[in-house]
Structures are given as structure tokens and as C-alpha cells.
Amino acid sequence: MENRFGDKIKSLREQQHLYLRQVAAHLEIDTALLSKIEKGVRNLKKDLVPKIAEILNADKEELLTLYLADQLNELIKDEPLGKKAMNIIINPNN
Amino acid sequence: MENRFGDKIKSLREQQHLYLRQVAAHLEIDTALLSKIEKGVRNLKKDLVPKIAEILNADKEELLTLYLADQLNELIKDEPLGKKAMNIIINPNN
DNA sequence: TTTGACTTGTCAAATTATGTCAAATATAAC
DNA sequence: GTTATATTTGACATAATTTGACAAGTCAAA
Incomplete structure (x- = not known):
């Protein structure tokens, strides 16, 4: 119950035999930060969600939905x- | 679609013929801040939600639910x- | 034991939240 | 009109949180 986004991008990355270092470079963020994001201890900036979807050949909407679900859940x-x-x-009614 | 909590506490306060000043004093916050909270431009700190429920003789759970709904909606x-x-x-499944 | 991938802790900088004040507006009574 | 009171608004200072980077750490394979 909680790191849906991180788990997903990690699994996509591994399926494609990419290293954290490679994905992080495309995103222009630190490898350490991406590691934390996969583990759910940090958040990816929202505007990078579409970008990581591209890098991982994933569906942008699916990733964004998981991203939002994590945010909502946190609250x-x-x-x-x-x-x-x-x-x-x-x-809204009722 | 959005200021549920503020609208509710404002209506409760008015029903009871209380001034912002009075409610704010009980909460130990500035009147100006409470005004903004009623209008939805600022948030009440979460730990003050039960306290304002007491002051306004309202149901704590109901107010907290509205408070959370506003937070979720904002997201x-x-x-x-x-x-x-x-x-x-x-x-969670499906 | 060296290398490479990943993880973790800590820090400063950036961002956002919070609360207050002063001034502005609104409303009602005179 | 003017006064008095309630509320609203904008600007500001400070506090708290988030963010990104770095360094040092673990771990596994060679």
C-alpha cells in the first residue's frame, strides 16, 4: 500500500535492462535521487513524469495515474x- | 467545487452569531488568517480542526472529512x- | 580486492507554508 | 456626510518542508 509509481518505474527499467545511471542521465537528475524515487522515499517532479514515460517506453497516462495515486495516498x-x-x-451530491 | 471546509465553518460561525475575532481568539490565530481560511485562500493547520469543531459545537469527524476533501481536491x-x-x-485490485 | 550498481545520510539552497501587521473595504448607526 | 465595528486584502518576515547534490556506504560479481 504505497509506492506504486516507484515500483512501476523500477520494474519497467529492469525489464529493459537499463541502469539507474542511464535513466537518471536522461532525466538530468542524480542517480541517488532516482534510486530514492524508485524506493518511494522521494518524489519525482511532476513535469518529469511524461519524460520518464518516454524513456521507459511506457504509457504517460498510466504512470501519471500511479504518480497521483501515491500523492493522494500520502495525504x-x-x-x-x-x-x-x-x-x-x-x-459530490448525497 | 472546492472550499467545503471554509464554507462550512463560516456558516457554523454565522449561525451562532460569533465574530471572526472571537473564534480566532479561541484558536489563538490572527483574525485575518481565519478570514482567509473561511474564504479558502489559506489552510487551517490540521491539528486545529478538532479545536474549531469544539468552538463551533460541530462534529469533529464531519469537519475533518471536509478538510481532507479540500486537500485531496487541491491535489x-x-x-x-x-x-x-x-x-x-x-x-486496490482490478 | 577491485569494479560497478545501487543505497543511504547529510547538508545547503530553494521552495512553500504560516502568521502578523497595516491598510482597505463594507456595513450599519448616527 | 462621519463614526464605529467587522471583515478582507496585500505585503512582509519567519518557519518549516522539499529538493538536489555530494560523499560514503553496502553488496555482488569478477
């Missing part, structure tokens, strides 16, 4: 009322 | 994929 992970709050947004 | 308000991301969290 409510310790909140018993989190899902109720989500329902208010998804189903 | 995805410009994101077409926001609701899809929420569904991933609500319904």
Missing part, C-alpha cells in the same frame, strides 16, 4: 476518514 | 486522471 494514509473524503469528491 | 483539481487515481486507492 490520507493515516486518516480513517480519507476514503469518506474521497467519496465526497467522486460523488 | 487533483486540474488533473483529468485524478478520479482514476482515487479509484486505484479505493479499489
Whole structure:
């Protein structure tokens, strides 16, 4: 329950036999930072999500969705009322 | 679509004929800040949510839920994929 | 034991959040 | 009109968090 984005990009990277170093270079970020992103201890900047999708030949929308899910989850992970709050947004009436 | 929490506390405050000044004093924050919170241009610190519920004789859980809904909404308000991301969290499989 | 890939801790710089003040506006009573 | 009170707004200083980089660390394979 939580590092969906990081797990996904790690698995995509490994499937394609790419090194952190290579992907990081394309993104113009530090290898250490990308490592943390894969492990979920740091966030990738949002505007780099489409770029990493390109690098990994992945679907931009799918990655962005996972990215957003992680952000949302972070906000409510310790909140018993989190899902109720989500329902208010998804189903504004009632 | 957005200032649920602020609208709610404003309406509760007015129903009870309280001034911003009075509620702000109980919360130990500036009146100007509470005004902004009611208008949705600033956030109340999360740990003050139960306190404002007490002051306004409101249900703590209801207010916290609205508070969280605003936070969630802020995160995805410009994101077409926001609701899809929420569904991933609500319904983790599939 | 050396090399390469990855991980982790720490730090400064950048960014964002927070709270206050002063001035502006609004409304109502005089 | 003027006064008084409530609220709003913008600018600012400070506090807290995030971000990115570096150095040092682990680990596995050669």
C-alpha cells in the first residue's frame, strides 16, 4: 500500500535492462535521487513524469495515474476518514 | 467545487452569531488568517480542526472529512486522471 | 580486492507554508 | 456626510518542508 509509481518505474527499467545511471542521465537528475524515487522515499517532479514515460517506453497516462495515486495516498494514509473524503469528491451530491 | 471546509465553518460561525475575532481568539490565530481560511485562500493547520469543531459545537469527524476533501481536491483539481487515481486507492485490485 | 550498481545520510539552497501587521473595504448607526 | 465595528486584502518576515547534490556506504560479481 504505497509506492506504486516507484515500483512501476523500477520494474519497467529492469525489464529493459537499463541502469539507474542511464535513466537518471536522461532525466538530468542524480542517480541517488532516482534510486530514492524508485524506493518511494522521494518524489519525482511532476513535469518529469511524461519524460520518464518516454524513456521507459511506457504509457504517460498510466504512470501519471500511479504518480497521483501515491500523492493522494500520502495525504490520507493515516486518516480513517480519507476514503469518506474521497467519496465526497467522486460523488459530490448525497 | 472546492472550499467545503471554509464554507462550512463560516456558516457554523454565522449561525451562532460569533465574530471572526472571537473564534480566532479561541484558536489563538490572527483574525485575518481565519478570514482567509473561511474564504479558502489559506489552510487551517490540521491539528486545529478538532479545536474549531469544539468552538463551533460541530462534529469533529464531519469537519475533518471536509478538510481532507479540500486537500485531496487541491491535489487533483486540474488533473483529468485524478478520479482514476482515487479509484486505484479505493479499489486496490482490478 | 577491485569494479560497478545501487543505497543511504547529510547538508545547503530553494521552495512553500504560516502568521502578523497595516491598510482597505463594507456595513450599519448616527 | 462621519463614526464605529467587522471583515478582507496585500505585503512582509519567519518557519518549516522539499529538493538536489555530494560523499560514503553496502553488496555482488569478477
